[in-house]
Amino acid sequence: MRWPVGRVLLTALSCQPRLRLLRLQEPAEGPAVHAPPPPPQRSWPVPLFSRKEDDAERGWKSDLDVLDNRPGAGRVLLINTGGTMGMTLQNGSLTPLKGYLAQCIRNMPEMHEPSMPEIDIVEYDPLIDSSNIGPDDWVGLATQVRDCYFDYDGFVIIHGTDTMAYTASALSFMLEGLGKAVVLTGSMIPLAEIYNDARRNLLISVVFAAQLELCEVAIFFNDRLLRGNRASKVDSNGLDAFDTPNFPPLATVGARISSDRAIWRRPPTSRLRVHLKLDTSIVVLHLVPGFDDSAIESMVRYSSKLRGLVLSLYGTGNGPSRKAGFLRTIENAIERGVLVVAASQCTKGTVSLDDYEVGRRLLDIGVISAGDMTIEAISTKMAYLFGRGLTGDEIRLAMNEDLRGERSRLAPPSAVESGSLGNFLGKLGRGSRGDRGD
Numbered sequence: 001m002r003w004p005v006g007r008v009l010l011t012a013l014s015c016q017p018r019l020r021l022l023r024l025q026e027p028a029e030g031p032a033v034h035a036p037p038p039p040p041q042r043s044w045p046v047p048l049f050s051r052k053e054d055d056a057e058r059g060w061k062s063d064l065d066v067l068d069n070r071p072g073a074g075r076v077l078l079i080n081t082g083g084t085m086g087m088t089l090q091n092g093s094l095t096p097l098k099g100y101l102a103q104c105i106r107n108m109p110e111m112h113e114p115s116m117p118e119i120d121i122v123e124y125d126p127l128i129d130s131s132n133i134g135p136d137d138w139v140g141l142a143t144q145v146r147d148c149y150f151d152y153d154g155f156v157i158i159h160g161t162d163t164m165a166y167t168a169s170a171l172s173f174m175l176e177g178l179g180k181a182v183v184l185t186g187s188m189i190p191l192a193e194i195y196n197d198a199r200r201n202l203l204i205s206v207v208f209a210a211q212l213e214l215c216e217v218a219i220f221f222n223d224r225l226l227r228g229n230r231a232s233k234v235d236s237n238g239l240d241a242f243d244t245p246n247f248p249p250l251a252t253v254g255a256r257i258s259s260d261r262a263i264w265r266r267p268p269t270s271r272l273r274v275h276l277k278l279d280t281s282i283v284v285l286h287l288v289p290g291f292d293d294s295a296i297e298s299m300v301r302y303s304s305k306l307r308g309l310v311l312s313l314y315g316t317g318n319g320p321s322r323k324a325g326f327l328r329t330i331e332n333a334i335e336r337g338v339l340v341v342a343a344s345q346c347t348k349g350t351v352s353l354d355d356y357e358v359g360r361r362l363l364d365i366g367v368i369s370a371g372d373m374t375i376e377a378i379s380t381k382m383a384y385l386f387g388r389g390l391t392g393d394e395i396r397l398a399m400n401e402d403l404r405g406e407r408s409r410l411a412p413p414s415a416v417e418s419g420s421l422g423n424f425l426g427k428l429g430r431g432s433r434g435d436r437g438d
Contacts, residue, residue: 073115073116073118074118074152074153074210075118075120075151075210076117076119076153076154076156076209076210077119077121077148077154077155077156078105078120078122078155078157078158079121079144079155079158080101080102080121080122080123080127080158081130081141081158082096082124082126082127082128082130082158082159082160083127083129083130083158083159084160084161084186084189084198085158085187085190085198085202086100086104086158086190086191087192089192094190096127098125100191101121101123101158101191102121105121108199108203110203111206116206116207117154117206117207117209119206120152122144128160130160130161130163130164130167131163133160134280135278135280137167138167139276139278141167142171142174142175142275142276143274145182145274149180152180153212154183154208154209154210154211154214155181155182155209156183156184156185156202156209157185158185158202159184159185161187161241164184164186164233164242165219165231165233165242165374166376167184168231168376169229169231169379169380170278171228172216172229172404172406173229174278174384175217175272175274176272176274176275177270177271177272177273178215178216179272180214181209181210181211181215181216181218182216182217182218183205183217183219184217184219185201185202185219186201186221187201187202188238189239197222197239207257208220213264213267214250215265215266215267216264216265216404217229217404219242221240221241221242222239222240222241222242223254224240224242224249224250224252224253225249225250225252225259226242226243226244226247226249226250227247227250229404229406230244230247230377230405230406231244231374232244232245232347232374246372246408247263248263250263265404275388277388278383278384278387279386279387280383281386282308282309282379282383282386283299283303283309283310284310284312284375284379285311285312286345287311287312287314287319287320287345296329297325297329300329300332306338307338307339308340308382308383308386309333309338309340309341310341310343310378311340311362311367312344312345313343313351314344315345315346315356316349316351317342317343317353317362317370318356318359319342319359319361319362320358327361327362330362330367331366334365334367337392339382339395339396339399340367341367341368341399342367342370343373344370349372350408351369351370351371353367368399371407372408373407381399381403382395382399385398385399
């Protein structure tokens, strides 16, 4: 079991830094409902890295009083979960090394420039390969953002690339009313290599995290800042590993930084609410021609915990309408209360179930369209809504609504939908508990 450890500066800059230890508790056996951990035991360990203290020790030529109060510079918390960026070559393979990333940052002259934000670093112990990151880790990350929210102007999360888009999507839903930037980044080549993409990804992510106008979860990779819940990993080897096929970049970095601020999320009108309950009783099925529909039937019939089923279909959401057993299985699942969502196997475009007869059959039996949402956004949005306790028509309306910029709405809601949607949004608001969330 992983024990992420956070060492976080909490006091004002003029005071001696105090530190606390945040530790995610080992989840109990039971259903896949990811609830907030109990209050952590706190201690005061030695800080992993604080830019302000390091500048003073090294005698860097900068006025610390001016540096701390410079306009727009701010303060950023960097959370290192692991991933390629901080790995080193050991015994012929890349291996995460505790404290290595902090040491690299400490030795970067750019990080000590007056124009850069003040940086504090926390590091998971042990560091985690992103293929092992899941809902419990999302809860831990959301908790750290919540607990440090008023001490920093923004957050950078160092993350492996394989599941980065899932983490970004999940955090976007968990952090309701986010008024600061949470930027996820990583690299395809570690900092330890002479030629790497890690250095720029790290530096530019810190710059964006300190932007007070950026109020959302984003991914910075290669030369683009992307909306987190619109992103997918599209290349397993290239440096331009992430894309948002159905949404333009929030910003592009070249000789200058070009930001499309018109599409940035607007500042929230309410305080931060952090929702820590996720129900991941969800299955994603990627259909192929000639699949055995009896296998799907067995899964639906004998899985007592199944709450959500995502069908990755062809084109605009077309499925095999001649497979009577498949349609009957889906219909039975919906009658049992399982939420069934149709997604597209195409990277770009949207699901439109009423375009063709085969899609209309699915629509008629109660399958709902994912629109232009990614698989990452669909699955984490379902987990979030199930965790909020939504069922039936409430969750169907919520899946069709754009909650965090994760989907485009193709048409305005009808009068009936508008009334139901208003009730649903009201319920979500009443279900939150101040700035601490669920």
